Amino acid sequence: MGTLAVVGGGAIGQGVAWRAAEAGWSVTLFDPAPGSGASWVAGGMLAPLSEGWPGEDRVLEFGAAALARWPEFAARLQAATGVDVLVAAETLTVALDAADAADLRTIADWVGGRALATAVDHDLRVLDRAGVRALEPALARTVRAGLLAAAEPAIDNRRLLDGLRKAGAEAGVRLRSEAVAHLDDLDFDQIVLAAGAASARLLPGLPVRPVKGEILRLRHRPGATPVPHRVIRARVHGRAVYLVPRGDGLVVGATQYEAGFDTTVTVGGVRDLIADAEAILPGIAEYELSEASAGSRPGTPDNLPLIGRHTDRIVVATGHGRNGMLTTPLTVDAVLGELAGTPLPAARSADPRRFSTPAAPAVPSSPGGIR
Amino acid sequence: MGTLAVVGGGAIGQGVAWRAAEAGWSVTLFDPAPGSGASWVAGGMLAPLSEGWPGEDRVLEFGAAALARWPEFAARLQAATGVDVLVAAETLTVALDAADAADLRTIADWVGGRALATAVDHDLRVLDRAGVRALEPALARTVRAGLLAAAEPAIDNRRLLDGLRKAGAEAGVRLRSEAVAHLDDLDFDQIVLAAGAASARLLPGLPVRPVKGEILRLRHRPGATPVPHRVIRARVHGRAVYLVPRGDGLVVGATQYEAGFDTTVTVGGVRDLIADAEAILPGIAEYELSEASAGSRPGTPDNLPLIGRHTDRIVVATGHGRNGMLTTPLTVDAVLGELAGTPLPAARSADPRRFSTPAAPAVPSSPGGIR
Numbered sequence: 136m137g138t139l140a141v142v143g144g145g146a147i148g149q150g151v152a153w154r155a156a157e158a159g160w161s162v163t164l165f166d167p168a169p170g171s172g173a174s175w176v177a178g179g180m181l182a183p184l185s186e187g188w189p190g191e192d193r194v195l196e197f198g199a200a201a202l203a204r205w206p207e208f209a210a211r212l213q214a215a216t217g218v219d220v221l222v223a224a225e226t227l228t229v230a231l232d233a234a235d236a237a238d239l240r241t242i243a244d245w246v247g248g249r250a251l252a253t254a255v256d257h258d259l260r261v262l263d264r265a266g267v268r269a270l271e272p273a274l275a276r277t278v279r280a281g282l283l284a285a286a287e288p289a290i291d292n293r294r295l296l297d298g299l300r301k302a303g304a305e306a307g308v309r310l311r312s313e314a315v316a317h318l319d320d321l322d323f324d325q326i327v328l329a330a331g332a333a334s335a336r337l338l339p340g341l342p343v344r345p346v347k348g349e350i351l352r353l354r355h356r357p358g359a360t361p362v363p364h365r366v367i368r369a370r371v372h373g374r375a376v377y378l379v380p381r382g383d384g385l386v387v388g389a390t391q392y393e394a395g396f397d398t399t400v401t402v403g404g405v406r407d408l409i410a411d412a413e414a415i416l417p418g419i420a421e422y423e424l425s426e427a428s429a430g431s432r433p434g435t436p437d438n439l440p441l442i443g444r445h446t447d448r449i450v451v452a453t454g455h456g457r458n459g460m461l462t463t464p465l466t467v468d469a470v471l472g473e474l475a476g477t478p479l480p481a482a483r484s485a486d487p488r489r490f491s492t493p494a495a496p497a498v499p500s501s502p503g504g505i506r
Numbered sequence: 507m508g509t510l511a512v513v514g515g516g517a518i519g520q521g522v523a524w525r526a527a528e529a530g531w532s533v534t535l536f537d538p539a540p541g542s543g544a545s546w547v548a549g550g551m552l553a554p555l556s557e558g559w560p561g562e563d564r565v566l567e568f569g570a571a572a573l574a575r576w577p578e579f580a581a582r583l584q585a586a587t588g589v590d591v592l593v594a595a596e597t598l599t600v601a602l603d604a605a606d607a608a609d610l611r612t613i614a615d616w617v618g619g620r621a622l623a624t625a626v627d628h629d630l631r632v633l634d635r636a637g638v639r640a641l642e643p644a645l646a647r648t649v650r651a652g653l654l655a656a657a658e659p660a661i662d663n664r665r666l667l668d669g670l671r672k673a674g675a676e677a678g679v680r681l682r683s684e685a686v687a688h689l690d691d692l693d694f695d696q697i698v699l700a701a702g703a704a705s706a707r708l709l710p711g712l713p714v715r716p717v718k719g720e721i722l723r724l725r726h727r728p729g730a731t732p733v734p735h736r737v738i739r740a741r742v743h744g745r746a747v748y749l750v751p752r753g754d755g756l757v758v759g760a761t762q763y764e765a766g767f768d769t770t771v772t773v774g775g776v777r778d779l780i781a782d783a784e785a786i787l788p789g790i791a792e793y794e795l796s797e798a799s800a801g802s803r804p805g806t807p808d809n810l811p812l813i814g815r816h817t818d819r820i821v822v823a824t825g826h827g828r829n830g831m832l833t834t835p836l837t838v839d840a841v842l843g844e845l846a847g848t849p850l851p852a853a854r855s856a857d858p859r860r861f862s863t864p865a866a867p868a869v870p871s872s873p874g875g876i877r
Binding site: 249353356400401402403404405406407410413419420421422423424425427 | 619727770771772773774775776777779780782790791792793794795796798
């Protein structure tokens with residue numbers, strides 16, 4: 136044990152700082168505005184099984200391993216702080232046309248048929264029109280099929296940030312509200328770089344880039360359609376949309392653009408999110424539009440993050456793309472393992488050095504849309 | 507002269523306070539949050555001529571009188587504070603279908619043919635497709651006709667509030683940031699009630715009610731369609747929409763509901779405003795959606811405001827509906843006239859006592875839509 140600098144105060148940086156402090160490290164967290172980036176904007180959907188697609192074995196295996204670590208992580212956070220982050224227990228993906236309905240069957244067959252290294256319930260249930268209606272009666276009558284993932288919950292990302300901040304402070308994490316210009320400036324025994332999409336500014340050459348996403352927060356109003364019980368996912372006009380329940384409403388996400396570091400909310404983005412969400416849940420016109428925001432996801436070339444040792448003194452934890460919330464517990468465990476000299480086997484596919492060696496084959500990307 | 511309490515710190519209350527202080531009154535302005543109500547939410551369109559409709563003679567005459575007082579009011583405010591509130595010089599109403607095009611001709615003929623008591627350029631010019639395109643090339647190709655009002659400018663309502671606040675402070679207006687519970691509590695020689703839609707709470711029976719309106723503020727982004735030079739008005743799917751230029755973007759308004767005191771921004775309201783604005787100016791999808799807000803317009807039964815003496819001690823100035831910005835200069839002059847014992851003839855049709863006497867015939871309302 137010794138001194139540790141964590142650069143970046145999103146969910147992953149704060150999670151690492153908390154757990155490293157508990158493990159005996161003397162931790163300083165650097166961030167000019169902790170918890171204000173992509174982790175704040177996020178929706179909190181944890182759906183690696185529903186997002187499975189034939190050929191993406193490594194992404195599925197990694198996502199399942201991440202999902203499996205959530206219950207213990209959430210329980211530990213609640214024990215430390217009293218903060219309960221869970222907001223839904225299941226995920227329901229719905230299809231509006233025959234092609235999407237066929238895709239749901241493909242996903243169920245493929246994901247259900249894998250022999251996963253992680254013990255997680257990956258038996259996805261295909262539902263017909265009546266089956267969907269019985270679970271979520273407020274959905275549009277045009278919904279013709281569904282895919283129920285009973286093991287995929289959702290969390291409130293803002294409660295998570297609040298809980299992690301409290302847990303870190305309790306464990307002795309020192310916060311320095313400032314930007315880091317160069318990692319060399321940091322006089323610490325070890326450094327964890329968890330600066331999300333901005334990480335490549337501090338480690339040039341790191342294969343991480345910003346992928347812009349816009350998201351809406353809606354508040355339920357008296358008399359409006361009730362909030363669904365489950366996370367609802369769908370593809371509308373070829374665009375992925377998801378609705379994540381909150382105590383008082385819904386989060387609707389998310390657009391996806393390659394737009395550099397741009398967190399402007401556009402008229403077109405809001406228009407598309409509303410239209411797509413309304414196609415799934417017609418009653419939301421009566422909800423309050425309480426927030427529209429945008430963030431920069433840290434994207435990588437192969438849809439797997441970058442977690443592991445970069446040098447003797449630097450560990451990276453970035454590149455989580457759309458799955459930063461899902462992979463927080465696994466990433467925290469993997470970073471703690473690196474710091475202790477015992478790398479986590481489940482995180483091996485996220486080795487940040489994989490792009491500089493000829494070993495690892497590229498993971499094909501999904502046909503898009505529903506992911 | 508003596509002591510004066512102005513209740514309500516919107517544009518009208520602040521305008522009255524400023525000018526009354528200049529005239530020698532000892533003025534105290536009461537508002538728990540000055541300049542945060544309907545005046546803050548407004549768009550700033552001044553279009554009484556373009557909104558003319560056969561039969562609405564009194565509304566047109568009143569609006570023209572209000573419009574005619576703007577140049578001097580704006581010049582006086584600029585001289586006092588340096589604040590220039592003008593953001594556009596002309597208003598262009600456009601038609602997307604044959605029925606709307608015919609309505610534009612009806613408006614031009616009727617408004618142009620009136621013998622107005624006020625000297626204002628009310629000669630409206632009907633434009634064909636090419637004529638509209640020559641003026642505003644970014645408008646949708648579906649626009650088939652236009653109506654140009656060369657004498658209808660627009661103002662920036664937030665700059666107006668800023669200027670009025672400065673002018674009032676300079677003139678010696680005292681601000682009390684508190685709500686007034688009863689007018690009887692105010693120990694002043696005279697009281698001006700300018701509390702907008704909330705005025706009936708202080709004077710029960712006053713025929714003013716809240717009419718909810720939602721509005722968007724868009725910011726131009728590099729590469730996006732340029733901001734139009736003029737105010738653009740239209741009817742889309744039977745709903746009125748207007749775009750008011752700003753230095754850095756556009757204001758898009760406005761929905762209209764009878765919803766009580768509710769300033770919640772709804773998903774459906776934002777959806778409709780975006781869709782209607784995009785039908786007129788297709789390039790706005792690339793603009794930033796920088797704000798969505800809602801306010802309570804003070805509506806009256808006949809679309810004319812309530813300006814005049816209520817008792818020996820109380821003057822009312824409310825009920826301005828969608829035209830609070832337009833009618834601010836005229837209202838200020840009318841209130842100053844009442845305080846001086848010389849009522850303004852141009853404001854006679856807004857006498858607040860008109861509903862309690864059998865004299866005044868009701869003004870028919872327009873067929874809706876384009877107003």
